[in-house]
Amino acid sequence: MTPRLSHLQALEAESIHILREVAAEFQRPVMLYSIGKDSSVMLRLAQKAFHPAPIPFPLLHVDTGYKFSEMITFRDEYTAQLGLRLIVHRNEEALANGTNPAALGTQRCCGLLKTQSLLNALRAGGFDAAFGGARRDEEKSRAKERIYSFRDSQGQWDPKNQRPELWNLFNSRVGPQESIRVFPLSNWTEMDVWHYIHVERIPIVPLYFAAERLMLVRGDSLIPIEQPFVKPMPGEKPQLVRCRMRSLGCSPCTGAIRSDAATVPEIIQELISFRRSERENRIIDHDQEGSMEIKKREGYF
Amino acid sequence: MPPLIAILADDPGLDPDHTVADRNGSPGQYDAVSAAWLHDETSKELLRFTTAGSVDDGKSTLIGRLLYDSRAVFEDQLQSVAKASSTRGNGTLDLSLLTDGLRAEREQGITIDVAYRYFATAKRKFIIADTPGHEQYTRNMATGASTADLAIILIDARHGVLPQSRRHAYISRLLGIEHLVVAVNKMDLVGFDEGVFRAIEDEFKAFLDSIGQPAAYFLPISALTGDNVVATSGATPWFRGQSLLEHLETVDVSRTSTSAAFRLPVQMVIRPHQDFRGFAGQIASGSIRPGDEVLALPSGRRSRVASISTFDGELAEAFAPMSIALTLADEIDISRGDMLVSIENPPHVAHSFEADLVWMSEAPLDLARPLLLKQTTQTVKARVEAVLAVVDLNAITIQAEAVPAEARPATLGLNAIGRVRIAGAKPLVFDPYRRNRGTGSFILIDPATNATVAAGMIGNALSQPAAHGQVTAAERVARHAHRGAVVAIGENPAVEQLLERKLFNHGCNVVVLDETVPEAVLTQLVNAAFLVLVRREPTDPLPDGAVEAAQSLYQQLEDTNVFTLAGIGTQGEGI
Ligand SMILES: Nc1nc2c(ncn2[C@@H]2O[C@H](COP(=O)(O)OP(=O)(O)O)[C@@H](O)[C@H]2O)c(=O)[nH]1
Numbered sequence: 001m002t003p004r005l006s007h008l009q010a011l012e013a014e015s016i017h018i019l020r021e022v023a024a025e026f027q028r029p030v031m032l033y034s035i036g037k038d039s040s041v042m043l044r045l046a047q048k049a050f051h052p053a054p055i056p057f058p059l060l061h062v063d064t065g066y067k068f069s070e071m072i073t074f075r076d077e078y079t080a081q082l083g084l085r086l087i088v089h090r091n092e093e094a095l096a097n098g099t100n101p102a103a104l105g106t107q108r109c110c111g112l113l114k115t116q117s118l119l120n121a122l123r124a125g126g127f128d129a130a131f132g133g134a135r136r137d138e139e140k141s142r143a144k145e146r147i148y149s150f151r152d153s154q155g156q157w158d159p160k161n162q163r164p165e166l167w168n169l170f171n172s173r174v175g176p177q178e179s180i181r182v183f184p185l186s187n188w189t190e191m192d193v194w195h196y197i198h199v200e201r202i203p204i205v206p207l208y209f210a211a212e213r214l215m216l217v218r219g220d221s222l223i224p225i226e227q228p229f230v231k232p233m234p235g236e237k238p239q240l241v242r243c244r245m246r247s248l249g250c251s252p253c254t255g256a257i258r259s260d261a262a263t264v265p266e267i268i269q270e271l272i273s274f275r276r277s278e279r280e281n282r283i284i285d286h287d288q289e290g291s292m293e294i295k296k297r298e299g300y301f
Numbered sequence: 302m303p304p305l306i307a308i309l310a311d312d313p314g315l316d317p318d319h320t321v322a323d324r325n326g327s328p329g330q331y332d333a334v335s336a337a338w339l340h341d342e343t344s345k346e347l348l349r350f351t352t353a354g355s356v357d358d359g360k361s362t363l364i365g366r367l368l369y370d371s372r373a374v375f376e377d378q379l380q381s382v383a384k385a386s387s388t389r390g391n392g393t394l395d396l397s398l399l400t401d402g403l404r405a406e407r408e409q410g411i412t413i414d415v416a417y418r419y420f421a422t423a424k425r426k427f428i429i430a431d432t433p434g435h436e437q438y439t440r441n442m443a444t445g446a447s448t449a450d451l452a453i454i455l456i457d458a459r460h461g462v463l464p465q466s467r468r469h470a471y472i473s474r475l476l477g478i479e480h481l482v483v484a485v486n487k488m489d490l491v492g493f494d495e496g497v498f499r500a501i502e503d504e505f506k507a508f509l510d511s512i513g514q515p516a517a518y519f520l521p522i523s524a525l526t527g528d529n530v531v532a533t534s535g536a537t538p539w540f541r542g543q544s545l546l547e548h549l550e551t552v553d554v555s556r557t558s559t560s561a562a563f564r565l566p567v568q569m570v571i572r573p574h575q576d577f578r579g580f581a582g583q584i585a586s587g588s589i590r591p592g593d594e595v596l597a598l599p600s601g602r603r604s605r606v607a608s609i610s611t612f613d614g615e616l617a618e619a620f621a622p623m624s625i626a627l628t629l630a631d632e633i634d635i636s637r638g639d640m641l642v643s644i645e646n647p648p649h650v651a652h653s654f655e656a657d658l659v660w661m662s663e664a665p666l667d668l669a670r671p672l673l674l675k676q677t678t679q680t681v682k683a684r685v686e687a688v689l690a691v692v693d694l695n696a697i698t699i700q701a702e703a704v705p706a707e708a709r710p711a712t713l714g715l716n717a718i719g720r721v722r723i724a725g726a727k728p729l730v731f732d733p734y735r736r737n738r739g740t741g742s743f744i745l746i747d748p749a750t751n752a753t754v755a756a757g758m759i760g761n762a763l764s765q766p767a768a769h770g771q772v773t774a775a776e777r778v779a780r781h782a783h784r785g786a787v788v789a790i791g792e793n794p795a796v797e798q799l800l801e802r803k804l805f806n807h808g809c810n811v812v813v814l815d816e817t818v819p820e821a822v823l824t825q826l827v828n829a830a831f832l833v834l835v836r837r838e839p840t841d842p843l844p845d846g847a848v849e850a851a852q853s854l855y856q857q858l859e860d861t862n863v864f865t866l867a868g869i870g871t872q873g874e875g876i
Contacts, residue, residue, distance in 0.1 A: 010622065164443075166742070173751035187419075
């Protein structure tokens with residue numbers, strides 16, 4: 001009998017291949033580390049890809065300044081524990097000018113604190129390849145995204161000028177100033193990510209697990225209150241709600257979901273019965289029809 | 302890498318002190334039902350398939366139905382589809398809208414190529430490479446098919462087999478897909494008539510036979526109403542086969558890659574300290590155990606596998622497509638681009654080979670331009686030396702011998718498929734694509750634009766170190782792409798030089814001899830597939846002028862069908 005890999009093992013092998021290819025063919029790769037579950041999986045895959053050597057590139061966290069404080073604690077503890085090189089980049093200038101989603105709207109805020117900040121950080125580091133944890137099943141516009149996604153010298157994505165990808169043969173040629181974003185988890189689904197976290201015992205931020213948390217309840221939305229500019233509307237009062245985060249972003253723009261799932265298997269079970277896409281709770285994607293597509297063209301992931 | 306389920310019981314305890322480590326659930330933390338469920342879930346296999354059909358054959362509807370019925374569609378996505386369906390005012394849910402992303406892009410003029418979709422059933426996980434059926438279909442289908450185990454070809458029951466259907470089957474065959482499903486769709490519109498289905502089945506089977514495609518699975522479906530998609534339908538009592546989904550869940554796609562000879566293209570050398578040198582890569586085929594003897598190519602050095610190293614510990618065996626690192630018993634010089642292979646059945650090592658190309662660039666192939674060739678983990682400078690044949694995708698015929706010179710290809714345009722001869726600046730280690738997808742595939746990159754301009758599937762090596770026994774006449778003809786011949790060229794150094802140069806540049810096995818050469822020697826040379834230019838008066842007088850004379854002699858060779866493959870002579874290119 002010919003042995004076969006399970007789907008998770010097959011995905012793992014594919015991702016490791018991608019990580020090694022980039023490390024071998026690019027001068028200065030970097031891994032974008034968002035502290036979320038996908039980043040955690042990607043990080044584990046990188047540990048596997050280069051074992052027993054250390055991961056041969058640094059991590060980069062684009063810190064908007066509005067991430068949940070639990071995320072930052074987790075980031076600092078975990079990367080220190082693994083002995084990783086971590087670069088944290090913040091658009092201090094924009095923050096000093098009072099950039100926040102309440103003042104500028106989510107689009108402009110993301111533009112300054114995420115997109116612009118990321119491009120600045122990549123330029124400052126001279127990175128020619130940046131790993132990201134995005135998956136194709138996340139959002140309609142990602143379904144056709146390449147594993148190697150090309151960016152011009154301005155860091156922008158030209159949808160008309162992407163290269164065909166066949167087999168596992170990736171074209172890694174870039175011109176001066178050009179770069180690629182690489183998505184080693186392209187073929188993973190949300191379920192795969194949770195399974196992998198489960199079987200591999202990968203640590204994740206506790207915000208993913210259900211707990212009593214103070215929230216503003218606005219219609220169907222649960223809005224975390226960590227930032228002073230997130231204020232109750234007339235008649236609203238912060239309430240303790242048993243809830244968790246399905247995806248992690250900036251606290252003012254990431255809604256929580258009501259949930260009792262306090263362990264990974266419980267989250268998996270919840271996922272099976274829970275039929276809403278994970279990005280639904282992200283306020284940013286709903287700004288505008290096709291908003292992800294627009295952000296991507298500008299240089300966002 | 303131990304089976305994943307084993308890790309469940311055996312906690313590697315990466316960070317016992319971390320606050321969240323205990324949240325990942327030890328076996329005692331969830332009930333037996335979910336433990337069993339998780340077990341099934343983690344041992345599921347992955348099936349990758351691609352879908353092809355002409356516009357409006359119902360591909361989007363079919364994919365939408367598979368996603369919907371396997372509950373891969375989220376409620377919020379469904380709500381937006383319901384909203385859109387009702388604005389279209391047809392009451393029923395339009396499942397094709399679930400994969401609507403591409404439609405919007407088409408309108409914006411954005412390159413539409415392959416979209417990947419994911420769903421799972423209780424038995425398997427699926428990745429669909431969804432390729433649009435219209436413009437650019439060759440490039441897109443080839444891309445989608447390159448990683449697929451299976452292809453579904455949709456045929457509209459009302460229209461029957463179309464040229465497009467044949468093209469789709471041809472491309473999936475070319476890309477080496479072993480499992481084909483032919484879904485005759487819209488059966489509801491022909492009253493689920495068995496006759497319609499059988500007629501299409503018979504016609505298409507005959508075609509598949511003619512292109513050497515192994516057996517295909519034919520079934521009648523209605524993507525719109527769901528007949529035979531997930532469950533078998535009462536509307537087709539005459540059909541005894543499995544539904545589409547049952548077939549996808551059970552078809553045996555264990556590729557020969559695991560049983561084939563061992564191949565590990567080395568991606569990188571992992572060297573954390575003096576005492577460890579791991580040759581890291583993804584196994585392209587076969588399996589390996591510590592103690593096995595391996596050959597490093599192209600150097601030809603031998604050694605034994607000391608260990609199979611992974612993050613999860615050393616393994617007793619590794620097989621395709623695992624990503625691992627090998628350590629060897631001997632210190633031999635191996636770097637990225639080299640290949641570790643089994644001693645038995647070694648691959649070819651050659652500079653040049655024949656290959657089928659799918660041309661993917663707007664700018665046509667230019668033989669004069671140097672290209673980069675990426676195969677396994679190495680990238681070398683390469684040139685396409687000649688276009689030997691072009692596939693006529695309208696008729697699905699391959700131009701063979703005896704094609705008039707003016708009809709022979711000099712180039713390949715966007716979406717063309719052709720057989721070419723390629724030479725690399727360094728020897729490549731490969732197997733024919735038919736036998737090994739991982740080591741027989743390559744891409745061509747234009748170094749001027751960095752664009753990926755072609756996908757290639759290697760046919761035969763043109764210098765085969767592996768062949769044994771006496772060299773046959775057929776082998777010689779195959780290598781040189783011409784038969785032997787004697788040409789009387791007269792005593793004219795200018796003509797001689799022009800003709801010899803032209804033939805030589807085309808890769809011909811050409812030699813110039815004096816008139817005094819004995820006839821017996823000529824015969825032997827001709828039998829050995831030489832083109833012998835003899836300094837002897839031709840029977841018919843040659844035109845005046847060296848160029849005209851050389852051209853006329855060249856024409857003679859063409860007219861007598863000396864060249865066994867089209868395209869050796871490049872029309873329009875004077876001597
Ligand atoms: N009656 C009927 N109509 C179908 C069937 N499958 C698809 N259609 C319709 O055919 C049209 C084209 O289908 P679509 O899925 O968009 O085709 P695509 O261009 O191949 O993706 C739509 O109006 C569908 O509703 C079928 O099995 N029966």
